[in-house]
Amino acid sequence: MTDFKIILEITKTHLLSRFKQSSIAALGVTFGIGTFIVLVSFMTGLNNMLDGLTLNRTPHIHIYNEIKPSEVQPIDRSEEYKNSYNVIRSIKPKRSQERIHNALPLMAVLTKDNRVKGITSQVAAKVFYISGSIELNGVVNGINVADEVKLFNFGDYIIKGSPENLLRNSNGILLGAGLADKMSLSVGDRLQLSSVNGGVFPLKVVGIFQSGLADIDNIQSYVNLKTAQEFLGEGSNYISDINVKLWDIDKAFLFSKEISKQHQVTAIDIKTANAQFETGTTIRNLITYSVSITLLIVAGFGIYNILNMLIYEKMNDIAILKATGFSGNDVKLIFISQALIIGLIGGLLGLIFGLFISILIDHTPFETQALPTIKTFPVNFKILYYVIGIIFALVSTFLAGYLPARRAQSIDPVDVIRGQ
């Protein structure tokens, strides 16, 4: 068994005697790995934030009662016209209730289901906001604020006041930022809501929320569920929307189908409602990995080149080593370990470099109207990426070192000695 120490010592001497080239080769790896870390941390940070933006406040399944024309018209039931092609013009939906039929029992069933993490119920009402002489139309949602905070991170979007204020004050309202702006209202001010059928309700602003979507912030406000029900003149069984959060988001599609079939309501799952968002995530990940792999391949070619040149230069050394009893395998090991050491040192420096840049980005201010909770660029410091980074570095340098090392292994010492 070869003493590995002697192999390493030869490796070390070779690397140190060509310190400049070795450093440049290592720097190539450093750059590749560093860029990988920065890219992947930043990209996934951004992804998580954007995903969170959607996932946090979007229910996995949204249940409501959609008003639409009946799919099965009377003529379709007629035996007489069963085999004919029926055309009906100007179909109108039947006037029916906007609330979910039998909402309370449905909620009881959903709560018991072990796939469900939690549900929240809402009452939506069209209103006019009246403050002084201004009248703006909009939508008020009655919510159970504690549940919304727990399940959909509702608290993140309150920029003034707090969600608990709504809980304490049954006549409180959380006003959209755009609305508050237009009506020059702030926390503690009063305004009136007028319903479509004429009733007027005085309310007190207990907080201001900003979702990041101007269209929503300009029309939407939140009140307590009970307030909304009173406002509409309905009882406590009046529920217009049920939002379901599941333990496993992947089950949303099938479960939504199941609900709409069993309970005759409209149930939309998150993937159907936000099909574009998963595509975006996948493509961003793809870009990150392909850019990093390209960088590492370039670094790998650098190492390949440098080792190839080294082997030409060390032809004599290889011949001596072989003549004095080092086997081809030993020689191969010497050159592979050179490549791996370059990879390891370059890779570790790359991780440090990447971490440093990531921290820098993490502290760069990034304030945007759309994202009230974000103050700096989002960066994902996941240890896994650092592990992948160092494995990348070692694998690519191993591959780059393997071919030259194989050549060194097969050099015939007689050819070298004879050639002198």
Next chain:
Amino acid sequence: MSTIIEANNINKYFRKPMLFHVLKDISFNINKGEFVSIMGKSGCGKSTLLYILSTMDTDYEGELILGGQKLTGKSGNELSKVRNEKIGFVFQFHYLLPEFSVLQNVMLPARKLGRKSYNEIEKDAMKSLSLLGIGDQAKKKASMISGGEKQRAAIARALINDPKIIMGDEPTGNLDSKNSDNVFNIFRQLSSELGISLLMVTHDQDFAKNTDRIIEMEDGHIIG
């Protein structure tokens, strides 16, 4: 006297650029402690024969036995071990690793063999360097010493694993006469005092005539 090296009916062909019969039916023995030189004109195949005997060239017909062990047909790794343990080399060009110190160069084969501890190897290496009169150069880089000193360092390296035989390809080929005599005397001493066999390919008449036996070659045959 026991036989160290035995070559039986060795034939060797060069296949490029065209088929050429270099060594024709070579057979001879070298005994323990014997100092043998091979002489002959350029191109007669003497270096080729040496490389076969040294186990570095395995592309031949015939049989090669070293110290009772048949070497023909062994794998490259096994032959590396044999070279490491039983054969020492001295070449015309000095062939030290230029980035290592003289001492490290000498120690290298022994550390590869791994039979002794680092400290023992270092002591042995220092001893043979002193024996060859270059103990004071041990810590210098191999590229920083003179040609004669390099050749002596190479001899020290050849000796480090107590080989059965030392082979040389024109070991005094590019040394001046003073250094050349010096190296020859060292070889002489090794053979008579330590009982090491020596096989040297040379052009140098003076060198050859002082050895125990001269094998003369011409056109791939041994002629005397």
